Amino acid sequence: MKKIVLFGLVVFNSAYGWAQQRLSYVDLVDRLTNLEQLSVLPDPGESGAQWSSYDRKSSYDQTTGKYVGWDANGDGDGIIRKEGDKVVMAEMEGPGCIWRIWSAAPKQGKVLIYLDGNSEPVVDLPFMDYFNRKNEPFTQSALVHTVARGWNNYTPIPYQKSCKIVAEKDWGQYFQFVYQTFPKGTQVPTFTRDLRPEEKQALGRANAILSRSDYTTLRPYLDQKWLREKVLIAPGKTVALPMLSGPGAITASRAKLDLPASPADRDALRELAIQISWDREQQPSVWAPFGDFFGTTGGNNYRSLPLGHDGDGWWYSYWYMPFGKEAKVQIVNDGSSMREIEFEIGHAPLGTDPARLGRFHAKWHRDALLPTEPERGIDWTLLKTEGAGRFLGVMLHIWNPRGSWWGEGDEKFFVDGEKFPSTIGTGSEDYFGYAWCDPGLFENAFHNQTQNDGNNKGHVTVNRWHIADNVPFHTRFEGAIEKYYPNNRPTLYASTVYWYLAPGGKDPYGPAPLSARVGLGAGGDGQSKRCPRRRTIEDRLKNARQPARTGAEWFCRSLEQRCALVVD
Numbered sequence: 001m002k003k004i005v006l007f008g009l010v011v012f013n014s015a016y017g018w019a020q021q022r023l024s025y026v027d028l029v030d031r032l033t034n035l036e037q038l039s040v041l042p043d044p045g046e047s048g049a050q051w052s053s054y055d056r057k058s059s060y061d062q063t064t065g066k067y068v069g070w071d072a073n074g075d076g077d078g079i080i081r082k083e084g085d086k087v088v089m090a091e092m093e094g095p096g097c098i099w100r101i102w103s104a105a106p107k108q109g110k111v112l113i114y115l116d117g118n119s120e121p122v123v124d125l126p127f128m129d130y131f132n133r134k135n136e137p138f139t140q141s142a143l144v145h146t147v148a149r150g151w152n153n154y155t156p157i158p159y160q161k162s163c164k165i166v167a168e169k170d171w172g173q174y175f176q177f178v179y180q181t182f183p184k185g186t187q188v189p190t191f192t193r194d195l196r197p198e199e200k201q202a203l204g205r206a207n208a209i210l211s212r213s214d215y216t217t218l219r220p221y222l223d224q225k226w227l228r229e230k231v232l233i234a235p236g237k238t239v240a241l242p243m244l245s246g247p248g249a250i251t252a253s254r255a256k257l258d259l260p261a262s263p264a265d266r267d268a269l270r271e272l273a274i275q276i277s278w279d280r281e282q283q284p285s286v287w288a289p290f291g292d293f294f295g296t297t298g299g300n301n302y303r304s305l306p307l308g309h310d311g312d313g314w315w316y317s318y319w320y321m322p323f324g325k326e327a328k329v330q331i332v333n334d335g336s337s338m339r340e341i342e343f344e345i346g347h348a349p350l351g352t353d354p355a356r357l358g359r360f361h362a363k364w365h366r367d368a369l370l371p372t373e374p375e376r377g378i379d380w381t382l383l384k385t386e387g388a389g390r391f392l393g394v395m396l397h398i399w400n401p402r403g404s405w406w407g408e409g410d411e412k413f414f415v416d417g418e419k420f421p422s423t424i425g426t427g428s429e430d431y432f433g434y435a436w437c438d439p440g441l442f443e444n445a446f447h448n449q450t451q452n453d454g455n456n457k458g459h460v461t462v463n464r465w466h467i468a469d470n471v472p473f474h475t476r477f478e479g480a481i482e483k484y485y486p487n488n489r490p491t492l493y494a495s496t497v498y499w500y501l502a503p504g505g506k507d508p509y510g511p512a513p514l515s516a517r518v519g520l521g522a523g524g525d526g527q528s529k530r531c532p533r534r535r536t537i538e539d540r541l542k543n544a545r546q547p548a549r550t551g552a553e554w555f556c557r558s559l560e561q562r563c564a565l566v567v568d
Helices: 025-030 197-212 264-271
Strands: 047-052 059-061 066-068 081-083 086-093 096-106 110-115 123-126 144-147 150-153 157-159 162-167 172-181 225-233 238-240 248-257 272-278 286-289 307-309 314-317 321-323 326-333 339-349 359-365 379-386 389-400 411-415 447-452 458-465 471-473 476-482 492-501
Touching: 025 197, 047 086, 047 411, 086 172, 110 157, 157 162, 225 238, 225 326, 248 326, 264 272, 264 286, 272 321, 272 359, 321 326, 321 359, 326 339, 379 389, 379 492, 389 476, 411 471, 471 476
Parallel strands: 286 359
Antiparallel strands: 047 172, 047 471, 059 066, 081 086, 086 162, 096 150, 096 157, 096 172, 110 123, 110 162, 144 150, 225 339, 238 326, 248 314, 248 321, 248 339, 272 286, 272 326, 307 314, 359 492, 379 476, 389 458, 389 471, 389 492, 411 476, 447 458
């Protein structure tokens, strides 16, 4: 077997399986940048979830089987309980690791993290100090950063037995703690702020990779080869690149093409579609419009760890895509113009049984598989899939031609058939790592706002990638995000969702017609014929802290930070 180092293991076999793991802090830091290890299917007991300040009026009634207060929107100060003059924000059993901490308004009140039953906190800092890069080890700029008024900290905080997070008064508003639970028997170190030299060096290396978002030059693949091909695609035609034989993996994909000037580039990118099939499957596992597949709309430039568009015109993907027998990459031209595209596909042999690895999936859709429960009318489905795998993230495109704040809705991840989501958020922009409806563009390895036509009016494109904080699932996964404005306003959503799925799993998404993909902002509404049922905006906002008022602004989150949500 060829040696491929994914992470530290005590017992390791040729199928990437193990009876027991021992993960050092350096191993955990490696997961921040290691895209290959994401393809390993989850072991029993592996899970991911989030504690947040979501409005506790949202609940699931086991007796009636109904969702109650599902659009409740007082998301700034939800807690588990009070203990004296403190509040409990999060409680987790180990072994596990906190991968992401976020807030919209951290203040000087202390937030304390207690690990493994110890009476003394391992972190005892004002909440603001988790994010200001003045306190070790929370000092790495790619891991600890503020973008568009959202405060983010991606420094790993592992624990062996348990984790409890409490806050003193005046800690601020809005929080999210994203964590992962490892299989029983996994050994991890208990976090300390006083890291050893090799641990500090590992954080520094990760920070350098994430700051550059230049993955392939820092993690070369054994025996990697490149397929370079220039293709000319006539209108209405599909062109296939040379077949790749397995077992192997696509390790990198790059493409370059000439585009018309903005805004015509948006439709040109939507007229082209990328589709990839693994192991002679009947339906492709990857199908998405060209630009959307690479994490954005239009020809604007941005760089992130797995996806981006360079200033020199190259689009890139560093998602790791294993296959057993063969990989078939095709480009579809549904437009009326001839297109020439230059491709570079990196590929390498596998050193393990491909059955142990998930197949990479990426699908674009608009309004597909919406919830059928009437009380879940506010939920807009991102992904529904069955089988074992990992959720990797989403690119969300919003067309909001009338302006006003589109994104008050929370993300909700239902894992393995759970009725109440183990991840429930505090706002759409919060999920994407920013805050307060801020329209400012930003770029980061893990999350980006790549397009905003101005003050959240017109086209908006955001993305978030779950790398170390991926969400494992064993039987099924349903991800949704609340959508407050109805399609007929019009405010339209479209998403490209990325995940790994075990061979034989259920991916229900097929290609979308051109009519659903183009025409936005150019005289067409881009809506498919089957539009979702949506309640009125007044009904949607009935549980918000500030009531909806005809002809008035709805003050979002604070009187000082208004989102100017105009109610018709």
